[in-house]
Amino acid sequence: MKVRHLFPLVLAVLLVGGNAAAQEALGWSDLSDEQREVLTPFAEQWESLPEERRARLAAGARRWAEMDSDERAAAGERFRNWQNLTDEQRAAIRDRYQQFQDLTPAEKARIRANYQRFRSLPPDRRRQLRDRFRDMTPDQRQRIRDRLRQRQQDRPRPADRPPR
16 A cells, blocks of 8 residues: 555544643654654654644554554544544534543443443344434433433442442
8 A cells, every 4th residue: 555545544543543642752763664654744744743743643653553454444434434524523523522531430431331232232223222312302312311320320339239
């Protein structure tokens, strides 16, 4: 695959990957050979890029180098999907991502567990739930969210449970 074809895929990895923050300036010579190959389009401007951006690009290139061909294909598909979104849709996704990042570790774990539980359902049941949720009014959706949060808060924690 030619380097210029890697550029969009590296961006895809950055868009779907985690956030890497730079602790110190990352020079072009600090990158591995694989990272430099993937980031060739940035070579001339590398030193003028903000440190945080360099760190994110380097992390994305590192993740890219660690991917197998199937993972790279999936990353490319996610990037194409991202490109097809409107600016408003992208902004909404970024906002939801930031909201998630602002949650406590316990809240994040609860959301991840619920997501895994949903993913373990049969496809037809997931489709039913999606359709039902989509057809609700915003007020109905909020009431469901509130009820689920309350149920989670009311659930006894392991330390609160009596011994068997």
